[in-house]
Amino acid sequence: MSDLIRLDNLTVTYERHPAVHHISGTFRTGSLTAIAGPNGAGKSTLLKAIVGELRPAGGSIDRGALTRNDFGYLPQAADINRRFPISVADTIMLGAWKNSGAFGRFSREDAERAREALSVVGLSGFENRHIGSLSAGQFQRVLFARLLLQDARVILLDEPFTAIDQRTTRDLLDLVLRWNKEGRTVIAVLHDFDQVRAHFPETMLIARELVGWGPTQNIMSSTNLIKARAMAERWDEEAEACLPEDGLAEGDLAKREPAE
Ligand code: ADP
Ligand code: MG
Secondary structure (H helix, E strand, O other): OOEEEEEEEEEEEEOOEEEEEEEEEEEEOOOEEEEEOOOOOOHHHHHHHHHOOOOOOEEEEEOOOOOHHHEEEEOOHHHOOOOOOOEHHHHHHHHHHHHHOOOOOOOHHHHHHHHHHHHHOOOOOOOOOEHHHOOHHHHHHHHHHHHHHHOOOEEEEEOOOOOOOHHHHHHHHHHHHHHHHOOOEEEEEOOOHHHHHHHOOEEEEEEOEEEEEEEHHHHOOHHHHHHHHHHHHHHHHHHHHOOOOOOOOHHHHHHOOOOO
16 A cells, blocks of 8 residues: 555644644555544644645645545534535535536436435435534535545545434445545544454544554553543643633732832
């Protein structure tokens, strides 16, 4: 397998606070990688940097010949607004529209492909439903149908199975594995370690920095998982130390006007 995306000493920050730092390594063409790590480890940040939504503050991401259209990205559910008044069919075709560059009009062919994609994810006949009326599982199926239509070479999924029923999880996981068999590169943030061990040959374990990246059986060792947790506990303690009760940072106390 050849190198597809290379991270070199990558650091991504929010307002100069690093969310992930000094990450180096390679996703190879056709690989199937899980990203695991504690809450706040920077997993979502990393995916956003890979698709180009966030710029590196340090280091670099080498995407070779890949362009934005080569990436299919499924954000974490919390980042998606479902109250937007739009039908299932339009939600799906917006993905295709972005790729074809057609302006505001869907061809009959687009509609036909949308119908096919819906049938693959088990939602035949849902074309005209409002997305706000769907269950979490049905909505996730819609987003997978949209990914199907995008036909991307690289697929990034951010916690695709969180709060999703078992049946849907199984169906969509099958789809993910099929995409990978077709030669697509898949990177998925996951929190179910059994699922990772059973289906994902490669794992990147992060806790703001890299804990390990390589074959899943080596990376998901109890030593590494304990290490990742300890790193997360350390940053929780640091966060507390920075927030005294009155909400001022310690340095600010010295700057206060003396009481009259
Ligand atoms: P994960 O997906 O592993 O839970 P995230 O990438 O969402 O972690 O977040 C990593 C860190 O960056 C956290 O400390 C989080 O609070 C912070 N963060 C995430 N998004 C933003 C944002 N838009 N602005 C400021 N800080 C953010
Ligand atoms: Mg996240």
